[in-house]
Amino acid sequence: MKAFTSSLFRTSDSLSLFAAPSSSSFSSRTQISFPQRLFLCRAEIDGSVSLVNVPANLLVAEKEEAKAVLHMYLTSQGMNRLNAARKMKKLDLFIDHLLLRLHTVYKTRYLVGRELTTPEIRDALIPYLDELLEEHGDDFVEVLEYFPIPLVKDKSEETEQKVSSNDIENSTTRVSSIEPTTNTKKLTASRASNIGEPNLPPHVVYLEELGMERDVIKEVIRKFPAFAYYSLEGKIKPVVEFLLDLGIAKSDIPVIISKRPQLCGISLTENLIPTMAFLEDLGVDKKKWAKVIYRFPALLTYSRSKLQSTVDYFYELGLSSQDVGKVLTRYPSIISYSVEEKLRPTAQYFDSIGVNPAVLMSRCPQAFGLSIETSLKPVTEFFLQKGYHIADFALMASRYGALYTFSVEDNLLPKWEYFLTMEYPKSELVKFPQYFGYSLEERIKPRYEIVKESAVRLLLNQVLSLSDEDFYKLLKRKVKKKNACA
Template sequence: MIKSLSFNSHLLVMLGNFGFQNSRRATSHGFLFCLKDQTITKMKKDARLRVDSELDGSLSLRAVPPTLIAAEKEEAKAVLTLFFKKQGLSNAVAARIINKSELFIDHLVSRLHSVHKSRYLVGRELTTLEIRDALIPYLESLLEEHGSMLADVVESFPHPPIKDKPITLVSPPDSAPDSKQVKAVSRVTETSPAGMLRPQVVYLMELGMDLEKIKLITRRFPAFAYYSLEGKIKPVVEFLLELGVPKSDIPIILGKRPQLCGISLSENLIPTMTFLEDLGVDKKQWAKVIYRFPALLTYSRQKFKTTVDFLYEMGLSSENVGKVLTRCPTIISYSVEDKLHPTAKYFRSLGADVSLLLLRCPQTFGLSIEANLKPVTQFFIERGYTLEEIGTMISRYGALYTFSLADNLIPKWDFFLTMDYSKSELVKFPQYFGYSLEERIKPRIALVKKAGVRLLLNQILSLSSRNFENALEKKMQQQLQLTDQV
């Protein structure tokens, strides 16, 4: 039984529960737009309340800390911004809509309090993933209900939107900075009467992150400014250090993915890592994996499964799947349908061994077919290589297609033409393009020419300095013996 609730407070709880279970039906009956102005004002105040359990099992309301409300609002704004961007709106347009939608943001926060009442009962903050998972389905239901009018629904909430109001997809040239960014940056730079920065800012600076870097992260992800030190930032940092991540790498990791600090260790990060270890990720390499791609830990298990299924489909063993995920965790970010499958099809058209290529150089699958792969293929075709030879080259040296034409392939090809080797040598040893022209190729070729002998291309470049000198000396002795016999 609910005791001592005002009518409007009671209505807020009912609204949250009703919306969570029947959001589509509620919106279709205009339920979201039936409240009077004075009731809305009261609801905004009630949104700052949380449900708490009393000894007799009844429900009462007590104030949520203002800092937590502010953090949840920023998280809700981030989710709504991302949702609008996925619908094709620019950053500026999405920000402009959200800046006019304070009541709707309050409504999203009230939904969080309703959906996750049990979390508030024990005084636990929601993680970024929990907030996203609670709000995205609701926003999708509103999109299905209102279609192109969704932006108007958000702006005019809780009143019905004005029909046929146009939405401009082009940002005005003089658009003002995003207000949430300004507020967030102001928060991380403000000082106490004693001249001290906030504890979380001081902590981050002690880790080696300067204030400008913190401000840059905050502009990109305003919710970061509202993360608590003891509840979110510090536990994640200490966990990373325990994994073996060097302290000097922490600022880089948080700079790449500040959202990590909003994710629960016990309910999200650690279970996700365990799941990935079951897929074959080397648990001893977590420090390197996270440094390479910290966003890995923020993807859903369904996304992991989709990518892993693709790798199995391409013929990789479970052991090699683990190696790919460990060496190139960014492959999880590639779309299977839009990127991985088309790239595999393209390399197969060249006769390349796709499974071998995925194992040796998975980052090749993140390249654009039109902008990166086809120009390299055309480069070798114009120099007389067949598609079969090109396929052999890429199978033997997966990184071949990752090199720049202007800065790598063309100058090294031009020098190769002066070396008096058959172009078939590059089919046998395409790794030639992976060595430094000035520091490796030119100096060693000069020594071979000076000695008046001939070595295989892989002998010249792949051997260590001592082994190269031994091979060169041995070849010179053989040359002398042949001369003496003649």
């Protein structure tokens, strides 16, 4: 745990949070003082920040996005999503503070009436949270929870002592015009309930015209409340029209928005288009943007640093620039995986059993999204139990990484049992592990029965991988040759 030293309490770089106590009631408390920069976004009389003229709907939307950023940050530091959601309920004061900080950082944007985009909010808050984490170390979460009250360090009766409301008023200024802690849920609920009324909000009418079901719109707002406050003309419509221009079908727009409503909070000229250009430089096929965005619209909402760090790891694995481009195009959701918590441990597992992680990544990147314990190990153990050496299985997995995406009980086992009746040596599966990718009832059994009736022998690859036309041509030649030799 990062130690708090006397330097944290210097009068020159911190603000007093409380009036001098009249008794020794706080004598055993260890106070965490907050540096002045923590309070730069207070509303001051000198007019440095004014929220009076900011529309209430924008304040609510920005607060929801600030909450989303903070929740994401807590999970990125190792807190699971459920605990992070519970902790967020205790951080209203700090979230208000983050909102005020936004209005200081982007003061000029508000002066010209410009809405903040999702990346702008994220870019302003994440570096600030990084600074607080670096300063307070293991006490980071407690600092946020007790904001702006000094953290109680000693476990005594005084730990339960409540600070009076007068002390809190003296310690900091909450801007009453925002009222996010009491009204945010009511306002959001009101927006969602209004969807069922005759006079629908214009963005709801627009989305319904695109084919988006009203229940889906309600669900989007429930999961991402800020969407209810997005401007139709300023945010939603420009993004939708841009997606249509890329070649995305109108019928796919509702799916994309429901998957990632934050996409509509991104500025086209300042964020979305530059991010696409950045990804194209990394190898994403510009001709396939429609498919890429439909598969994983969240790709365009990640920060440049996140995108670059994942790509850097691909190079570290040994992928070529061409392979990187193919991976990002074919399986863009790979970007959502943490390098240290997901990609690297999975690559280390593959390496430990003799499978080249770079080869597997280029051929089957989705294998890196599977759980090592519940998906990868059971598949490996299944083939080892069937008598294959680890080197043979490593060859099978390298040739056909999709093996790891199949269920042992529902796919591998029934196809294995049928394979044992096909009179092929087990080595045939080492040569052609793609066998497990074909339908047992619609491909494997019908084709093999035809081969048996013809009384000829074909390689497993020839039985399954050829088109119907080529399969029957080959079968005819084999039968003709057999008859000629008879």
